[in-house]
Amino acid sequence: TTLAFKWQHGVIVAVDSRATAGSYIASQTVKKVIEINPYLLGTMAGGAADCSFWERVLAEQCRIYELRNKERISVAAASKLLANIVYNYKGMGLSMGTMIVGWDKRGPGLYYVDSDGTRLSNNMFSVGSGSTYAYGVLDSGYKWDMSVEEAYELGKRSIYHATHRDAYSGGVVNLYHMKETGWIKVSQTDVMDL
Amino acid sequence: MSSRYDRAITVFSPDGHLFQVEYAQEAVKKGSTAVGVRGKDIVVLGVEKKAIAKLQDERTVRKICLLDDHVAMAFAGLTADARILINRARVECQSHRLTVEDPVTLEYITRYIATLKQRYTQSNGRRPFGISCLIVGFDYDGTPHLYQTDPSGTHHEWKANATGRSAKTVREYLEKHYTDEVADSDAESIKLALKALLEVVQSGSKNVELAVMRRDEPLKMLSVDEIEKIMAEVEKEKEEEAEKKKKTKTS
Numbered sequence: 001t002t003l004a005f006k007w008q009h010g011v012i013v014a015v016d017s018r019a020t021a022g023s024y025i026a027s028q029t030v031k032k033v034i035e036i037n038p039y040l041l042g043t044m045a046g047g048a049a050d051c052s053f054w055e056r057v058l059a060e061q062c063r064i065y066e067l068r069n070k071e072r073i074s075v076a077a078a079s080k081l082l083a084n085i086v087y088n089y090k091g092m093g094l095s096m097g098t099m100i101v102g103w104d105k106r107g108p109g110l111y112y113v114d115s116d117g118t119r120l121s122n123n124m125f126s127v128g129s130g131s132t133y134a135y136g137v138l139d140s141g142y143k144w145d146m147s148v149e150e151a152y153e154l155g156k157r158s159i160y161h162a163t164h165r166d167a168y169s170g171g172v173v174n175l176y177h178m179k180e181t182g183w184i185k186v187s188q189t190d191v192m193d194l
Numbered sequence: 195m196s197s198r199y200d201r202a203i204t205v206f207s208p209d210g211h212l213f214q215v216e217y218a219q220e221a222v223k224k225g226s227t228a229v230g231v232r233g234k235d236i237v238v239l240g241v242e243k244k245a246i247a248k249l250q251d252e253r254t255v256r257k258i259c260l261l262d263d264h265v266a267m268a269f270a271g272l273t274a275d276a277r278i279l280i281n282r283a284r285v286e287c288q289s290h291r292l293t294v295e296d297p298v299t300l301e302y303i304t305r306y307i308a309t310l311k312q313r314y315t316q317s318n319g320r321r322p323f324g325i326s327c328l329i330v331g332f333d334y335d336g337t338p339h340l341y342q343t344d345p346s347g348t349h350h351e352w353k354a355n356a357t358g359r360s361a362k363t364v365r366e367y368l369e370k371h372y373t374d375e376v377a378d379s380d381a382e383s384i385k386l387a388l389k390a391l392l393e394v395v396q397s398g399s400k401n402v403e404l405a406v407m408r409r410d411e412p413l414k415m416l417s418v419d420e421i422e423k424i425m426a427e428v429e430k431e432k433e434e435e436a437e438k439k440k441k442t443k444t445s
Contacts, residue, residue, distance in 0.1 A: 069302065074296065077293065081293070
């Protein structure tokens, strides 16, 4: 399960860390947030290989854009690059539901991109097997002008509740905060301790 | 069959010249003059209009073209070559809007056009484009720019420049008369472009075409009346200058 939401102080990204192969828990320590560059993050849901591979390709493209155009790529452009890449493979079995999070000259940016070629922009997304549980908690607790601590708590709690009910989610909650100056990793908390 | 076209046409000479590119630059020098001026809040393009034959429809000979809402260009050289480049540039402007969700910056589209030109100096069976472009416009952050590209594929930014027939004369005039005060005033920038063009073009509002673009406004082609009005002002200024000179001489 992964989630991200925009609010007064930037964007929060919270993810779990369980990877499953059928009903077998393959790993409890997967890094589902991919650090594309100091001001762009991508999340992983669906096929782990597809997500991490294509987001690394995205990082390469973003860097080339930066060098060619002497300015950082916008979140809109970065997400569109990824969406166009995967659209070329539509129907061939790629599986990824990812969120591209960043801060550019238009402010905080959050886009949802998936392997069907869907690309959406919104203030809140949750992706993955436990996303419905996360949405429930997020929607009831979300306020645009929350404090920073409240937002951290909300992100963590939403993932916790998703891991509680969804068998395919668990492990630790990795929490990131996207600020104007770039992202920071806030915390890593085991769900057993929440 | 296609092996006939695999031979490179633009090859180095023993002393390091690319003759085809230099010949292309000669073709540019034969084209009608184009001038560009970058002000603080305005960019101006002016071209020399060749005498139109009586039976020809004037409107079909357009040397100032819009590449996007905020980018315009004028050129000197082979008109047919220009048409191809303009088409590719227009498509690229829209393609950029689609993939990056932002309008092109002047630097980007100039780089694109220049890269395209360079490619043709290094391809099999093709000759370089015989045109030199003046690209003007405003980036979405509001800064005005004027760029020039030439057949070799290089591009540079200018405050004011000219290309085509007698470009050197026009450029010297611009160098003498371009000041920051001129750039600050819209009217002065337009007058400078017109005056520079009149250095080498036979007088007459029928022989020049002027276009201006202001920030966040579409490209505006000046009508014959508007050009006449500016020319009248220029004439008046010239007379006043002559009067002043006479007065200082006698006293």
